[in-house]
Amino acid sequence: METKKIHTDVxxxxxxxxxxxxxxxxxxxxxxKVLIAxxxxxxxxGCLAAGVxxxxxxxxxxxxxxxxxxxxxxxxxGIVREDLLLSMSERxxxxxENMEKLGLVILKDENNKYVTRGNRNIKINGENIxxxxxxxxxxxxxxxxxxxxxxxxxxxxxxxxxxxxGFDVNEQVFYEIYAKAVLCSTGGAAGLYRxxxxxxxxxxxxxxxFNTGAGYAMGILAGAEMTxxxxxxxxxxxxxxxxxxxxxAQGVPAKQLNAKGEVYETKYGLTxxxxxxxxxxxxxxxRGPCYLGTKGISSEQEKDxxxxxxxxxxxxxxxxxxxxxxxxxxxxxxxxxxxxxVGGHTAxxxxxxxxxxxxxxxxxxxxxxxxxxxxxxxxxxxxxGEIAAEAILSYLQTHKEVPEExxxxxxxxxxxxxxxxxxxxxLLTIEQAEESMQKIMDEYAGGISTDYQYNESRLKLAxxxxxxxxxxxxxxxAEDMDDLLRIYEIRERLVVCRVVIAHLLARKETRWxxxxxxxxxxxxxxxxxxxxxxxxxxxxxxxxxxELVTGxxxxxxxxxxx
Amino acid sequence: xxxxxxxxxxxxxxxxxxxxxxxxIKLNEQGKAWIKHEKDCWGCTSCLKECKVDAIxxxxxxxxxxxxSTLSVTQKGDRNIWKVENPAGEIxxxxxxxxxxxxY
Numbered sequence: 001m002e003t004k005k006i007h008t009d010v011x012x013x014x015x016x017x018x019x020x021x022x023x024x025x026x027x028x029x030x031x032x033k034v035l036i037a038x039x040x041x042x043x044x045x046g047c048l049a050a051g052v053x054x055x056x057x058x059x060x061x062x063x064x065x066x067x068x069x070x071x072x073x074x075x076x077x078g079i080v081r082e083d084l085l086l087s088m089s090e091r092x093x094x095x096x097e098n099m100e101k102l103g104l105v106i107l108k109d110e111n112n113k114y115v116t117r118g119n120r121n122i123k124i125n126g127e128n129i130x131x132x133x134x135x136x137x138x139x140x141x142x143x144x145x146x147x148x149x150x151x152x153x154x155x156x157x158x159x160x161x162x163x164x165x166g167f168d169v170n171e172q173v174f175y176e177i178y179a180k181a182v183l184c185s186t187g188g189a190a191g192l193y194r195x196x197x198x199x200x201x202x203x204x205x206x207x208x209x210f211n212t213g214a215g216y217a218m219g220i221l222a223g224a225e226m227t228x229x230x231x232x233x234x235x236x237x238x239x240x241x242x243x244x245x246x247x248x249a250q251g252v253p254a255k256q257l258n259a260k261g262e263v264y265e266t267k268y269g270l271t272x273x274x275x276x277x278x279x280x281x282x283x284x285x286x287r288g289p290c291y292l293g294t295k296g297i298s299s300e301q302e303k304d305x306x307x308x309x310x311x312x313x314x315x316x317x318x319x320x321x322x323x324x325x326x327x328x329x330x331x332x333x334x335x336x337x338x339x340x341x342v343g344g345h346t347a348x349x350x351x352x353x354x355x356x357x358x359x360x361x362x363x364x365x366x367x368x369x370x371x372x373x374x375x376x377x378x379x380x381x382x383x384x385g386e387i388a389a390e391a392i393l394s395y396l397q398t399h400k401e402v403p404e405e406x407x408x409x410x411x412x413x414x415x416x417x418x419x420x421x422x423x424x425x426x427l428l429t430i431e432q433a434e435e436s437m438q439k440i441m442d443e444y445a446g447g448i449s450t451d452y453q454y455n456e457s458r459l460k461l462a463x464x465x466x467x468x469x470x471x472x473x474x475x476x477x478a479e480d481m482d483d484l485l486r487i488y489e490i491r492e493r494l495v496v497c498r499v500v501i502a503h504l505l506a507r508k509e510t511r512w513x514x515x516x517x518x519x520x521x522x523x524x525x526x527x528x529x530x531x532x533x534x535x536x537x538x539x540x541x542x543x544x545x546x547e548l549v550t551g552x553x554x555x556x557x558x559x560x561x562x
Numbered sequence: 563x564x565x566x567x568x569x570x571x572x573x574x575x576x577x578x579x580x581x582x583x584x585x586x587i588k589l590n591e592q593g594k595a596w597i598k599h600e601k602d603c604w605g606c607t608s609c610l611k612e613c614k615v616d617a618i619x620x621x622x623x624x625x626x627x628x629x630x631s632t633l634s635v636t637q638k639g640d641r642n643i644w645k646v647e648n649p650a651g652e653i654x655x656x657x658x659x660x661x662x663x664x665x666y
Contacts, residue, residue: 039585040581040582040583040584040585041580041581041582041583043580043581043608044581044582044583044606044608045583046583049583049604049606049608050604050605050606050607050608053664053666054664054666105660105661105662105663106663107663107664107665115663117666123663123664123665123666124663124664125660125661125662125663125664126664127642127658127660128660147580148585169585170585197623197625197626199601199623199625200564200601200623200624200625201564201601201622201623201625201626202601202602203584203601203602203603203604203605204604204605204623204626205604208583208604208606209584209602209604210583210584210585210604240622240626240627241605241622241626247664247666248666250666251664251665251666252666304664304665304666305666306656307656307658307662307664308664308665308666310642310644310656310658311658311664313605314605314607314620314633314644315605315620315622315626317633317644317646317656318620318621318622318631318633318646319622319626319627321631321646321654322622322627322628322629322631322646322648323627482585482588482598485585
């Protein structure tokens, strides 16, 4: 394996929504050298590959940022960081305007004001939002993009970030990258649980299947503190295509109906998890399948839906056209997805301060990897990218020293990669390992097959089985760099699985139906109005409970909390 | 759900390989793009949009209701022209202007 060694001021791992926006922000300081390492290509990588249909986090006229904080707090049943939510909410409109300047099409009324959809959404054409961001990144003279490089581990010494290791996903090249500050923006984790369509269409899922929790895993392995991994995200989606339902539910609008045609959503409540739980319960009690009631919408509305889905989830439009029946003739069947860990929708991720610095000095997190701040969606991820970038700039003012190279550690990591490339194929294949992990999580850690329910006995078995699988995966063999990428994508998901299991075990209540349906403790308890945090220490996942950071408070790291 | 790349049309420009967010498309010995991991396609259609010679089409697997129709897209200026072709060869097109925001 050839070695490439790079020194930079700032390393951004993952050029998705948050990472690209951070790079654009850092582009204003031409003296700062910035490098984005991206495992695919920033033009279409991450959550926005196919596009996005609306801006879902925006402070509409007559509302204030605190309203958005209150909405998120209610939806997360209190387990959110109000300091983080407020600093994000204060920037939502500014980043939206910046995106419009970069070329994003936003619908406006005759008075040149954005047209809103409900209290928090505005209407856009977001099909090309990712190419727009990528083009803006390319214009920054001080930003270099390394596409097709997969980062697997941080370089950390005495809880201080020094850089990261990775490899080229096509060529036999080992990357040793040193940086004064690092921003982790790799996205959340899909593919932990057996998906809705486990066969040919196994990757027809809600969250990008290529977001395999690399950023979480690297942080966990480096001993960073993580928060709220038990608040899993499960999306309510159009059946089979797993396409968004919000466009129909809020846009048309359409109600949730059971097979008898009864509107059931009002029976269970309207938070994100309650809407899902209602659907799961109606199915379990024999009143499924469940639908969004679209039958009877006008042909004009139907045509607009065809276009809207082509701009974000083209498979749904194809499905309607192929069936010869659009949503005006048949209701749209809905189902819950497998659980994901994603800090842009729920509150799972790195435990950060208001600068989005993690508990590792000089390591920042933004977007889906950063915890405590749910309902970020696109604009929240942009806002966090900007906050982190600004904080990094002031951090660099006082941290000018170039990190010292460590040839011994680098050699060890390179040898780890080379071992996979040279060892003989055992009975376990990459494909089998993935299936095995997803089956364990599905059956023992509250997947689709158990209606998302779990108990302590099952979780303990899940952990034991995941640990065994991790051991067996050390014997996986890679024929080429493409295989090596897939081995690391499994390794990182297994690490994340262990932390998810530990968090589900720790929270002894059911705070959010379906997201964390603990059958040993089926009720919500005041006692658990606290964060469940964790750190990996000497190979064990230790749980730390922390008091809530509520309105007016601001959490700051101290030597004792690091 | 996945994509089909027509070797007779592919010119080996590698644009799809470069853009795929899952690193799923590779170049074969004949210099043509092929999808190595066909079950791992997310359906984002980035490759369709990159392809200048209309060699790539997208389809739904039978497990999610696919019955042999394909979806492809060509870009003309600000317009995305989407084309659905059924097994009988009948074609339906939907044009989306990138400058028009979604109504929903």
